[in-house]
Amino acid sequence: MLRRLLAAVLASGVAFVGVNCLQLSAATVNVRVYGFDFSANPKGQPVLDPVIDVGDTVHWTWESGGHNVQSVKGSIETFKTAVLPSGSTYDYTFNSAGQIVYFCLPHGSDLGNGKATGMAGTITVAYPGDANLDFKVDLSDFGILKENFGTGTTRSQGDFSHDGKVDLSDFGLLKDNFGRAPATVPEPASGWLLALGVAAWLVCRGQPRCAR
Numbered sequence: 001m002l003r004r005l006l007a008a009v010l011a012s013g014v015a016f017v018g019v020n021c022l023q024l025s026a027a028t029v030n031v032r033v034y035g036f037d038f039s040a041n042p043k044g045q046p047v048l049d050p051v052i053d054v055g056d057t058v059h060w061t062w063e064s065g066g067h068n069v070q071s072v073k074g075s076i077e078t079f080k081t082a083v084l085p086s087g088s089t090y091d092y093t094f095n096s097a098g099q100i101v102y103f104c105l106p107h108g109s110d111l112g113n114g115k116a117t118g119m120a121g122t123i124t125v126a127y128p129g130d131a132n133l134d135f136k137v138d139l140s141d142f143g144i145l146k147e148n149f150g151t152g153t154t155r156s157q158g159d160f161s162h163d164g165k166v167d168l169s170d171f172g173l174l175k176d177n178f179g180r181a182p183a184t185v186p187e188p189a190s191g192w193l194l195a196l197g198v199a200a201w202l203v204c205r206g207q208p209r210c211a212r
């Protein structure tokens with residue numbers, strides 16, 4: 001009896017893993033260049049460094065002149081502009097997951113250790129499904145999605161489709177990206193792990209004593 005139940009749950013878990021959902025299309029994210037800051041928020045609001053998905057483009061707009069953007073030495077993405085006047089724009093598409101630090105040469109400096117000081121910013125580039133921003137999509141991300149399923153509203157809670165909800169479409173994106181990690185990060189994850197995680201979740205649902 002127990003074995004039958006387990007088989008049924010596993011089957012439903014695997015079927016659930018098979019859910020096919022929307023593909024995330026690449027987005028363009030705005031960053032303003034002004035004063036001595038780079039910010040995804042408009043001027044007057046708190047300075048915000050954006051979190052984007054792999055494949056997204058950052059569109060910098062110079063709201064004041066005399067600045068440039070350039071990545072620090074050793075960055076996984078390399079870009080550099082001239083010092084540009086107000087009204088200029090620059091686009092760069094980020095295809096590698098990780099944290100990219102950049103700065104303005106006239107008003108900041110490269111510290112040489114992957115960090116920058118003065119007028120500097122970061123672009124955090126993550127795979128869809130990477131809720132905790134460790135640049136891997138694994139069971140810990142599934143755990144976060146599970147905790148916030150139906151209630152979460154933000155990317156860090158599992159809203160990978162950017163629709164303000166944590167739902168099946170987000171699970172689909174996590175599933176499609178499961179196991180992704182930069183080449184330097186060993187990642188033993190496989191679809192099997194996710195299937196087992198989902199099966200455990202389904203077994204747990206409706207059982208108040210089960211640790212979620």
Ligand SMILES: [Cu+2]
Nearest residue numbers: 067104107119
């Ligand atoms: Cu500057």
